[in-house]
Amino acid sequence: MELMVKKKLVTCLQQAIIKAQQENNLASVTLPEVIIEHPQDPKHGDFASGLPLKLARTMKLPPLTIAKRITEYILPPPEIDKFSVASPGFINFTLSNDWLVKQIDSILTAGKSYANLTLGKGKQIQIEFVSVNPTGPLHVGHGRGAVLGSTLANTLAAAGYSVEKEYLLNDAGNQINVFGQSLYARYQQYLGNEISVPTDGYLGNYIIDLAKEIMQKEGKEFLTLPQDEAASQLGEIGVRKMTEEIKQDLQLINVEFDTWFSEKSLYRNKQYQRAMKLLQKGGYILKKDNAIWFESSLLGEDKDNVLVRSDGSPTYFASDIAYHYNKFLERKFNTVIDIWGADHQGHVPRMKAAIKALGKDPEQLKIVICQLVTLRRGKETIKISKRSGDIITLNELVSEVGADACRFFFLSRSADSQMDFDIELAKKQSTDNPVYYIQYAHARIASILHLAKQMKIDYGQGDVSLLTTEAELALIRRLILLPEIIEIVSNTLQPHRLPYYAQNLATAFHSFYKQCRVVSKDEELSKARLKLVNATQIALAKVLSLMGMASPEKM
């Protein structure tokens, strides 16, 4: 709705200028893209364009003069009440109250589907995130990627894309071997045999617990097997258990996947072989030093990368190429989003090169890098290392801070800024956190609507034109911005705008609530305001659900 108005204003301005040019009132220069923005100061209206400022140079006229001449030709759409010129050269537009107020009815009619867009036109889009090796529990940094990915998925779905969420389960490869060997060592140790964990092995205490658990369930039978065989079998059991744990941890923060894709299956189902063959056909394969290389230097990369080690085992890069071969060429996803931690940043250019080598446009693979999370307890920094024993798991964080606060906190920062997560502070603030402020608004509304129900007020026929105060209109102005937020998040893949919007919406509501008594003796006004309150609840619940947070009726 609001987006439509914005689009109308673009053409409105274009037409005005063209007409002015036809009548020789403005020089006929080529027009830059017409950008409509929201002025930060509400005094300047709902929309503004600085186009005259941009035209000043080519038209060789003062911006104000250009602005004035343009406005002479403006035929505003009906949603616009007034427009004006402001120095140094803006054209400002203000929405009509009549139109604003009517949006309440549209929101109520739309209900849960309010702010859903057709932007994606049903196009398929795959988003892969978390994909942590099942060799240990999720830690806090993984939580960030999980929250980011699931929120993006929710938002893209609302924008009209057909979204598929996927987790790549690395159940093959070197790390799994190391994991199995580590587990084997702990298993032996538990049974009293002095075997040390491999030097590059996993040292976390959870391995000890895992070994103990397996021992209790499966018994001593692995002692009879040769070490490598035992380690491999133990590894398999361990991976199964860790995967279960990861799934549960993700559920705690409201993250679910459509597909758990097995890395092993890439070899079993020959995707790996086909992908390598395709690269070979393209002439990107080189044998050197007993290893097989991907000649990424042919595609503008600094250097080549190893696909198959000299011992014959494929690298993580090779298997990731096979995986993306499968995504693009076999499952035929047109757009794929990968969310990676900053520690994979070096992997980006060569992956893009690989996509090109597979014959696809690298632009079809959108990689979101999210910066690492540093944990603190007060002043003490906690190092994150999956290999050492001292880690704060996602699970621990969630039980300390709560799932909603955790999600909100992760979302509030843009992916490319590192975050300092002070657990003490997060705990301390947990009763005075923005998340409560927002959810409180929702609960307050629920309470008001409940009261209206008790009083048997049927506000279905409420007359929204009775809403005229500034607080009411300001709230409506917030409500109608949600579709645009969803559009921006979908286009930029930056979900941190959602929590900001939610906060602003809650502020507008609380302020309205203070100034306007909703259920009062004035029956007609009450009905109109109940409609507004109901619409606000719809918008609040929508953002909260996009962010994967609860919309409590009571707190």
Add this chain to the structure above:
RNA sequence: GCGCCUGUGGCUCAGUUGGAUAGAGCGCAGCCCUGCGGAGGCUGAGGUCGUGGGUUCAAAUCCCACCAGGCGUACCA
């Protein structure tokens, strides 16, 4: 060394892609409970946007150099 990311009030962060007096939250100083949830509302103090140049009518935003932090730069993932 090279590459990517970051540097904005005391703290944590936004800033709609170059525009109007740089915005929130927390914290701080005040004020507001004879009404639907005070987990609330309102007001105020606090900024040379890391530093120095440049581009132009206009720069937190673009370019260059430098400083500081994070990550990467493997036949690890």
